Amino acid sequence: MLTKEQAGDVFDRIKRLSTGDEVEVLFSGGRFALTRFANNTIHQNVAEENHVVSVRSVFSGRTARAFTNKFDEESLRQVVRSAESLAKVQHPDADLLPMPDARSAGGTGESPVPTPSVPSRYFQQTAGITPEELSRGKGQLAGALVLGLEDTGSRMSRLGKAELVYGELLTVDELLARIGKAHKKTAAQVCLRWLTQQGIVVIPRTSKIERLAENLAILDFDLSDAEMKEIAGLARRSGRIVDWTWSPKWD
Numbered sequence: 001m002l003t004k005e006q007a008g009d010v011f012d013r014i015k016r017l018s019t020g021d022e023v024e025v026l027f028s029g030g031r032f033a034l035t036r037f038a039n040n041t042i043h044q045n046v047a048e049e050n051h052v053v054s055v056r057s058v059f060s061g062r063t064a065r066a067f068t069n070k071f072d073e074e075s076l077r078q079v080v081r082s083a084e085s086l087a088k089v090q091h092p093d094a095d096l097l098p099m100p101d102a103r104s105a106g107g108t109g110e111s112p113v114p115t116p117s118v119p120s121r122y123f124q125q126t127a128g129i130t131p132e133e134l135s136r137g138k139g140q141l142a143g144a145l146v147l148g149l150e151d152t153g154s155r156m157s158r159l160g161k162a163e164l165v166y167g168e169l170l171t172v173d174e175l176l177a178r179i180g181k182a183h184k185k186t187a188a189q190v191c192l193r194w195l196t197q198q199g200i201v202v203i204p205r206t207s208k209i210e211r212l213a214e215n216l217a218i219l220d221f222d223l224s225d226a227e228m229k230e231i232a233g234l235a236r237r238s239g240r241i242v243d244w245t246w247s248p249k250w251d
Contacts, residue, residue: 002027002051010053010071017080020057020087022099028052029069057083058099061092091232172234179230183221186214193218194231 011025029051036044056065057080064086068079176187183190188204192215195202204215223231 001031001049002029010076013073013076014053014055014080017077018057018084020059020084022058023080024054024056024058024099026054026056028054053079055079055083057087058096059084059087061094061096062087062090063093063096064090175230175234179223179227183223185218185221189214189218190223190231193221193223194228197223197228 007027010027014025015023029049031047031049033047034044035042050069051071052067052069053071053076054065054067056063064083066079066082066086068075070076173187176190180187180190185193192202192204196218206212206215
């Protein structure tokens with residue numbers, strides 16, 4: 001098992017490698033065993049001990065996390081680099097709470113340190129959502145593309161944000177269709193414009209001539225700041241993220 005001293009050593013090395021404003025390290029793992037029987041005979045008997053570190057980096061309100069189960073210097077350097085690279089391309093989160101510092105973590109036991117007030121993770125507005133409101137939200141999301149891409153936790157988080165911030169519950173398709181209707185564009189064109197308006201190079205794929213023309217007809221309109229934020233608000237922790245540190249080295 002990973003001892004407290006070993007975990008402390010890993011944390012110290014990660015902290016030394018970190019260049020972010022804050023860094024958080026979570027440890028998990030243990031011993032796992034499996035025994036399978038068939039015809040009154042043990043045909044598989046395996047055991048494994050595995051420990052994982054989760055590294056979360058923060059840069060000016062932007063945060064992301066990366067994982068590894070290797071504790072050598074190069075693996076720790078890579079997981080820190082991955083967490084920091086992902087954090088730098090995130091949108092700042094105004095609701096991101098600060099990490100506990102040494103004082104809020106408590107004393108050594110010999111000389112107790114007063115614990116300062118830590119921001120609460122409890123939100124009355126979220127807790128006050130009724131079962132009927134949740135049921136209505138689930139019904140509106142049923143069958144939508146978002147159900148295939150989001151886990152339950154992420155979906156409920158986005159549902160609560162949409163209800164509390166925008167006062168309406170929209171699926172991805174409905175939101176893009178609504179914005180597209182205002183500009184007389186398709187949902188696909190709205191997606192492409194949202195990317196290009198941020199200076200991102202987009203390479204859409206299609207084998208249809210009419211779609212080629214449609215993909216090119218995205219520079220004759222601009223999304224408003226509110227529309228850009230609405231689309232950005234669809235982001236979720238389980239969404240697809242590109243880690244540029246994993247890209248191949250081209251000639």
